[in-house]
Structures are given as structure tokens and as C-alpha cells.
Amino acid sequence: MTESYSPGLEGIVAGETAVSTVETGLTYRGYTIEELGEKSNYEEVAYLVLHGELPTAAQAASFRQRLTEAAHVPPEVIDTLRSIPKSASTMDVLRSAASLLAHWEPEVNDNSHDANVRKSERLIAKMPIIVAARQRLKDGQQVIAADQGLSLPANFLWMLRGEKPSERQVKALDVSFILYAEHEFNASAFSARCVVSTLSDLHSGITAAIGALKGPLHGGANERAMEVLQEVSSPAEAEAWIRKALAEKRRIMGFGHRVYKDGDPRAVYLKTLTTAVAKETGHDDLEQTAEIIETIVRTEKKLPPNVDWPCARLYHYLGLPIDLYTPLFVVARIVGWSAHIIEQLDNNRLIRPRAIYTGLAERKWQPLAARG
Numbered sequence: 001m002t003e004s005y006s007p008g009l010e011g012i013v014a015g016e017t018a019v020s021t022v023e024t025g026l027t028y029r030g031y032t033i034e035e036l037g038e039k040s041n042y043e044e045v046a047y048l049v050l051h052g053e054l055p056t057a058a059q060a061a062s063f064r065q066r067l068t069e070a071a072h073v074p075p076e077v078i079d080t081l082r083s084i085p086k087s088a089s090t091m092d093v094l095r096s097a098a099s100l101l102a103h104w105e106p107e108v109n110d111n112s113h114d115a116n117v118r119k120s121e122r123l124i125a126k127m128p129i130i131v132a133a134r135q136r137l138k139d140g141q142q143v144i145a146a147d148q149g150l151s152l153p154a155n156f157l158w159m160l161r162g163e164k165p166s167e168r169q170v171k172a173l174d175v176s177f178i179l180y181a182e183h184e185f186n187a188s189a190f191s192a193r194c195v196v197s198t199l200s201d202l203h204s205g206i207t208a209a210i211g212a213l214k215g216p217l218h219g220g221a222n223e224r225a226m227e228v229l230q231e232v233s234s235p236a237e238a239e240a241w242i243r244k245a246l247a248e249k250r251r252i253m254g255f256g257h258r259v260y261k262d263g264d265p266r267a268v269y270l271k272t273l274t275t276a277v278a279k280e281t282g283h284d285d286l287e288q289t290a291e292i293i294e295t296i297v298r299t300e301k302k303l304p305p306n307v308d309w310p311c312a313r314l315y316h317y318l319g320l321p322i323d324l325y326t327p328l329f330v331v332a333r334i335v336g337w338s339a340h341i342i343e344q345l346d347n348n349r350l351i352r353p354r355a356i357y358t359g360l361a362e363r364k365w366q367p368l369a370a371r372g
């Protein structure tokens with residue numbers, strides 16, 4: 001039983017999937033993320049990950065129609081968002097919201113393949129509304145309804161700000177959503193699979209996945225990476241800052257990866273876009289700071305950046321509050337989690353590994369008076 005033990009399950013194959021692979025670069029259903037980032041868009045990728053194939057024109061139109069029809073949340077959910085203390089992080093609010101939405105989901109306990117696809121599509125449409133609404137309520141503003149004519153990333157920016165975003169902003173957010181959409185057996189997808197392997201429901205799996213993504217070793221790293229960058233006031237101070245941080249054995253958020261030891265292809269792809277947006281928005285200094293830190297962490301620790309390193313800066317250049325970075329990861333990743341939940345339930349077996357016991361040997365119960 002103990003032969004296949006590996007701390008953190010490193011290198012352990014825990015199941016099969018046809019959704020994506022990290023074997024040689026990252027592909028979703030056989031398409032490289034680079035080609036999807038270049039030629040596709042988030043809604044098309046969402047369809048691909050969820051349904052297994054790129055949509056035909058007719059399928060894309062009816063998918064868009066379904067997303068539009070589902071782009072609202074019950075007023076009771078908005079009231080709850082209003083009542084949650086402003087001090088609560090958006091990730092904590094999202095975790096509650098995913099669970100709350102289940103109460104208004106007509107097919108909540110239907111675990112058939114088709115019902116799970118329908119529920120996933122509805123959640124894909126509703127989560128960006130929750131993120132934007134919560135932020136506006138926190139800022140003392142009115143909630144803005146979705147605009148039927150806009151794509152999902154454009155709509156998010158519209159609902160957050162009440163102004164039509166530029167094409168450049170939409171494209172940048174869209175690409176980040178494509179790159180965040182799916183990633184094999186990462187901790188949050190695996191959590192979702194474990195939950196539904198008990199034949200629990202899709203919303204329970206998504207709620208657990210949000211909790212897993214929140215952690216700074218996983219999706220929470222994009223917020224922490226930005227906080228790191230904000231500690232460094234200028235490129236001139238970057239080298240001293242990172243050398244000190246490494247000497248103090250600090251974990252530098254946005255670097256390292258369990259699978260990609262030579263580099264995360266998403267970070268490579270996103271860096272070019274991030275640098276271009278930095279130029280357009282007057283953030284060259286921050287890019288220089290990031291470059292100095294990246295070079296030193298690579299040289300000294302042999303750790304390349306992961307997707308969260310450029311994405312944190314991209315979201316900063318788009319003027320988004322830090323507290324929304326991991327929630328935006330959720331908005332994009334609902335797609336991958338849903339595909340994993342559906343795949344798990346389509347061919348289910350309870351996920352229940354074993355543990356090596358490290359506790360005391362069997363002993364005898366003593367009456368209270370006899371205990372020391």
C-alpha cells in the first residue's frame with residue numbers, strides 16, 4: 001500500500017482526463033493555448049472545453065443566446081451580497097455565492113450529463129455578475145445589469161464600471177480568461193472531482209473548487225504577486241529587494257510550478273501582451289521592476305514565473321482592484337471545473353485514497369480517575 005506514496009501527490013497519476021493536458025505545453029481538447037489565444041476568444045474556448053469541440057456558427061450563436069438568457073442573478077442573492085460585511089474578501093463572497101446560487105438552480109440535484117452542462121453554462125454567465133455587483137455594492141454604487149450585446153469579458157468590464165470598455169482592454173481580459181480557463185488535475189479541479197465523486201452536485205463541487213483556488217499556493221498567488229510588486233518602489237530598488245527576500249527565504253508569489261519546471265507556457269505567452277499593455281498605459285517602470293525580479297529568481301532559484309506573475313500586472317494595467325484578481329480567475333476557471341465535474345460523473349468512481357498511519361499504536365482506554 002505504501003509503495004506509491006508521494007508527498008503532495010507529486011507525480012502521482014490520480015485519474016484520466018480528455019479535457020486538457022500539460023504533457024508537452026498546454027492544450028485544451030487538443031488545441032494549443034497559443035493558437036487559442038491568437039485566433040479564438042473566451043466564449044468559443046468555454047464552449048470547446050465544456051462540449052469537447054469548437055462550435056459551429058450555429059452552435060456559437062445558440063451558446064451566446066443561452067449565456068445572455070442566464071446573465072442575471074436572483075435579487076435575493078444581490079441582497080445577500082449587500083449584507084455581507086465589506087471586510088469580507090471577494091473570494092470568500094464568491095465561495096458563498098456559488099453555494100447560494102444553487103438554491104435558485106432548478107436542476108440543482110439532477111446529475112445527468114445534459115443537466116450538468118446546462119447548470120455549468122448558467123454559472124459561467126452568472127459568476128461575472130456576482131463579482132462586478134459585489135465590487136459596486138462595496139463601493140456604494142448601484143448594480144449594473146448585463147448588456148446583451150457584449151461578450152462575457154466585455155460585459156464584466158461594463159458591469160464593473162458602467163462604461164463601454166476599449167477593444168484593447170476587452171482583448172487583454174479575454175486572453176487572460178482563455179489562459180486561466182483550464183489546467184488538468186490542479187488542486188481546485190481535483191477538489192471538485194473529489195466532491196462530485198461522492199455523487200454530490202455540481203454547485204458543491206464548484207464551491208469547494210473556489211475554496212481551493214483561493215489559497216496563495218494556487219490561484220490566490222495572482223493577488224499576492226501584485227502585493228509583492230507594490231513593495232518595490234522603483235526598478236532601481238528591485239535587485240536589492242529581491243536579493244534580500246531570497247536571503248530571508250521568502251516564497252516569491254508567481255514563481256514556481258508543480259508541473260512546469262522549465263517554465264509555464266501561459267506565462268511566456270502572456271508576458272508579450274502584458275508588456276504591450278504596460279507600454280500603452282504608461283507602466284514601463286513596473287515592467288522593468290518585474291523583469292529584474294524575474295531574472296534574479298530564475299538565476300538564483302532556477303524558478304521561472306507561472307501564469308500569475310504576468311497576469312497580476314496585466315490586471316493592474318487594466319485598472320482592476322487587486323481583490324478581484326483571483327475572483328477573475330474563478331470566472332474563467334468555472335469552465336474547466338465544470339468540464340472536470342461532468343467528466344468525473346460521466347464515468348464515476350468514488351475518490352478515496354489511503355494514508356500511511358503515523359499515530360500511536362493501539363492502546364487501552366483508561367477511566368477518568370486513572371488518567372495522569
Ligand SMILES: CC(=O)SCCNC(=O)CCNC(=O)[C@H](O)C(C)(C)COP(=O)(O)OP(=O)(O)OC[C@H]1O[C@@H](n2cnc3c(N)ncnc32)[C@H](O)[C@@H]1OP(=O)(O)O
Pocket residue numbers: 008216217218219221250251252253254255256257258259301303306307308
Ligand atoms: C495558477 C497556479 O496555481 S500556478 C501556482 C501559483 N502559486 C504560486 O505562485 C506560489 C509560489 N510558488 C510555490 O509556492 C510553489 O512553486 C508551488 C506551490 C507552485 C509548487 O510547489 P511544489 O512543487 O510543491 O514545490 P515546493 O513547494 O515543494 O518547493 C520546492 C522548493 O522550491 C522552493 N520554491 C518553490 N517555489 C518557490 C517560490 N515561489 N519562491 C521561493 N522558493 C520557492 C521551495 O522553498 C522549496 O525549497 P526547499 O527544497 O529548499 O525547501
Ligand SMILES: O=C([O-])CC(=O)C(=O)O
Pocket residue numbers: 182183185186187218257258259
Ligand atoms: O496546475 C496547477 O497545479 C496550478 C495551475 O497552474 C492552474 O491551476 O492553472
